[in-house]
Amino acid sequence: MGQQEKVATSLAAAVGEEISASLAPVDAELERRYPGDPGTRQPVHTVYVPGDVFAADTIRSWGAQALAALDEHAPDAASFAAVLGLADDLAEPVYTRVRAKLEREPIEDLRVDFEDGYGNRTDAEEDQAAARAARLVAEAYGQGTAAPYMGVRMKCMEAPVRARGIRTLDVFLSGLTEAGGLPDGLVLTLPKVTYPEQVTAMVRLLEAFEKARGLTPGRIGFEIQIETSQSILAADGTATVARMIQAAEGRATGLHYGTFDYSACLGVSAAHQASDHPAADHAKAVMQVAAAGTGVRVSDGSTNVLPVGPTAQVHDAWRLHYGLTRRALARAYYQGWDMHPGHIPTRYAAVFAFYREGFEQAAARLARYANRTGGDVMDEPATAKALSGYLLRGLDCGALDIGEVARLTGLTRADLEGFSGPRRGDLTASAQ
Numbered sequence: 001m002g003q004q005e006k007v008a009t010s011l012a013a014a015v016g017e018e019i020s021a022s023l024a025p026v027d028a029e030l031e032r033r034y035p036g037d038p039g040t041r042q043p044v045h046t047v048y049v050p051g052d053v054f055a056a057d058t059i060r061s062w063g064a065q066a067l068a069a070l071d072e073h074a075p076d077a078a079s080f081a082a083v084l085g086l087a088d089d090l091a092e093p094v095y096t097r098v099r100a101k102l103e104r105e106p107i108e109d110l111r112v113d114f115e116d117g118y119g120n121r122t123d124a125e126e127d128q129a130a131a132r133a134a135r136l137v138a139e140a141y142g143q144g145t146a147a148p149y150m151g152v153r154m155k156c157m158e159a160p161v162r163a164r165g166i167r168t169l170d171v172f173l174s175g176l177t178e179a180g181g182l183p184d185g186l187v188l189t190l191p192k193v194t195y196p197e198q199v200t201a202m203v204r205l206l207e208a209f210e211k212a213r214g215l216t217p218g219r220i221g222f223e224i225q226i227e228t229s230q231s232i233l234a235a236d237g238t239a240t241v242a243r244m245i246q247a248a249e250g251r252a253t254g255l256h257y258g259t260f261d262y263s264a265c266l267g268v269s270a271a272h273q274a275s276d277h278p279a280a281d282h283a284k285a286v287m288q289v290a291a292a293g294t295g296v297r298v299s300d301g302s303t304n305v306l307p308v309g310p311t312a313q314v315h316d317a318w319r320l321h322y323g324l325t326r327r328a329l330a331r332a333y334y335q336g337w338d339m340h341p342g343h344i345p346t347r348y349a350a351v352f353a354f355y356r357e358g359f360e361q362a363a364a365r366l367a368r369y370a371n372r373t374g375g376d377v378m379d380e381p382a383t384a385k386a387l388s389g390y391l392l393r394g395l396d397c398g399a400l401d402i403g404e405v406a407r408l409t410g411l412t413r414a415d416l417e418g419f420s421g422p423r424r425g426d427l428t429a430s431a432q
Contacts, residue, residue, distance in 0.1 A: 033246070034293035037389075038253075039417070041396045042297050043108035043149050044351045045338045046256070050117040051129040051152075056136050059147055063106030065341035067099065069307065073314045074345075083315045084322045084346065090353055098348045101398050106344060108397070109149040109335075112137070114168050115156065115191050116261075123164070130168045134175025141183045151187035153225075157198040166205060173220070177213050188222040189256065194230045196240065196247035203249050221251045223299075227258030229265045232283050242290035252296045255287045256337070259301030275301045275324055275336075284333060300328040302337035307346075318346045325350035334393060348397075355394030362387045363408035366419065370411060388419035 049058055074080035080098075081091035112133040114126065121129070133152060140146035152172050155165030169188070176182050190202050206220045224244055226232065234240040245252050262283055263273035274280065280301070287298050303324055307317035321343055328336055329350065338347055366387040394400035395413070402413055409416075 035295050036293060037420070038295045039420075041148065042334055042393070044334065044397050045107075045336055045344070045347050046109040046111055046149075046299065047107045047147075047338050047344075048111050048113045048117055048153065051112050051114045051126070051133055052118065052121075054112045054133055054136065056139065059107050059110065059140070059145065062341040062344065063102045066102045066106060066344045069314065069342045070099065070102075070345055073307075073311045073318075080345075080349070083318055084349055084353075085319075086349070086353060087357070090356055093356060094349055094352045097352050097398060098345055101348050101352075102344065105147070105398070106341075107147045109187065110147045111150075111187070111189055112152045112172075114165075115153050117153075120161075120164075123167075126164065126168055127171055130171040131175050134172045135179060137183070138176055138179035141185070142180065146183070146185065149185040149187045150183070151185075151189065153189035153191055156190065156192035157201050158192065158194075169205070170209065173209055174213075177215075182215070182219065186220070187253065188220065189225055190222050191225040191258070192227050192261065193224050193244060194228045194240075196243040199224060199244045199247040199252075200249075203247070203251055206251065218250060221253040222248070223254040223256050224248070224252055225256045225258050226283060226287055227261035227265070229262070232286050239286055239290055241287055245290060245294055245296055252294075254297045254299055254335075255291055256299040257284050257287065257301040259337075260304065262301075273304075275303065276327055284331070288332065297335065298333055299335035299337070300324075300333040302339050303343075304339065306340045307342035308340070314342065317342070322346040322350045326354060329354045351397055352399040355390070355397070355399035358390070359394065359400060359404075360408060362390050363405060366391070366411070366416075367409045370409070370415070370419070384419045388416040392416050392420060 047062065055061075070080065074083055077091045077095035080086070080095050081088070086094055114130065118126075118129070130152070137146065137150050140150065152169070154169045154172075155161040157165065173182070176186070190199070193199060202222060206222070207217065209215070210217055210219055224241075226241060231240050231244070234243070241255065245255075257275070257280065259275050259280060260273050263277060263279060264270075266279050268277060268279055284298065284300065291298050303321055305317050305320055307314045307321070325336060325347055328334075336347070338344055366384060369384045369387070391400065391405055391409075392413075395402060395405065395416075405416070406412065411419075
């Protein structure tokens with residue numbers, strides 16, 4: 001130790017106290033509006049199945065169809081890697097993990113669709129389909145065969161279909177409640193949101209249901225689907241999506257980009273409607289900034305090019321889907337939509353390759369940061385948060401194993417969660 005320095009100050013303690021008092025409302029507002037990540041698993045995709053198609057064996061059937069597609073069009077690691085351009089060292093581990101995932105957990109998030117994928121039916125028919133969906137979802141959770149996340153996409157809050165959407169949601173939630181209660185993995189999707197007032201209406205609807213059924217206030221959250229230009233930019237020039245998050249009063253769990261409705265709304269021709277169109281990039285960038293720090297997650301859209309037909313055609317569709325998924329991951333859109341069983345092999349291949357090819361470097365950097373040792377990159381707490389988040393997402397989806405992460409980092413999962421920063425439950429109980 002060197003010579004002790006003389007410490008001089010000029011400000012009275014009251015100055016700091018007065019400043020803190022003046023900023024107390026700002027502190028409270030920051031905590032309310034930006035509570036941080038909820039700290040829960042985010043699924044890598046959402047699968048939409050029409051209400052009249054959803055069945056007790058849907059999840060198992062999708063897994064079987066995806067495995068059959070691999071068997072027919074890429075029966076081994078080398079052929080699958082050749083289609084997708086996987087590096088040699090990734091071919092076997094990715095292929096093996098994809099097959100295991102399709103056998104164990106082919107769908108991470110399933111939405112029974114009563115909107116575009118279902119269409120307009122008689123009230124009696126939709127009532128029956130919604131009640132059936134509730135029964136099947138409840139049975140799946142009871143039997144341990146459910147996806148980690150499941151729920152419904154209702155019709156939107158626009159006047160022509162509003163009453164039908166409200167009734168379908170009521171039938172579905174009531175059926176779940178009477179079958180044993182709402183599952184932890186319940187997710188609801190509100191489509192074609194244009195005005196924040198429609199989000200507020202959804203909040204009031206859920207409040208009424210919770211009161212009618214004696215549920216804890218705030219128990220039910222929902223996703224907001226971004227499918228119109230007005231949901232990005234309002235008539236007064238403000239970012240509508242940011243106002244929608246606030247209008248949800250802590251219930252918003254995600255923002256889902258609707259590739260085709262949004263593109264069509266802007267006049268993009270059908271041949272060019274895709275998740276990598278500049279219009280899509282702009283919308284998702286606005287969504288991403290609006291959601292940052294709020295605990296609301298952003299999901300990419302889908303591709304409508306299906307991997308069906310002869311092998312060459314399937315391979316082309318696989319390459320397209322793989323490339324779009326990798327592009328989204330690089331832009332921090334960690335979730336997307338899948339429309340066909342043939343999409344999920346390349347969904348998982350892209351996700352697993354993304355995490356495995358960067359795993360060793362991320363682990364080494366985080367280990368150096370944790371141990372305060374030097375390296376060729378000077379990382380800060382924000383980077384450590386990103387590194388730990390990367391590893392946690394890789395663990396959640398099955399791309400990585402905790403043993404290999406611990407071996408390279410010397411850290412437990414609890415350590416990783418600590419580095420990933422405070423999450424919603426650590427900061428406030430207001431969203432509970």
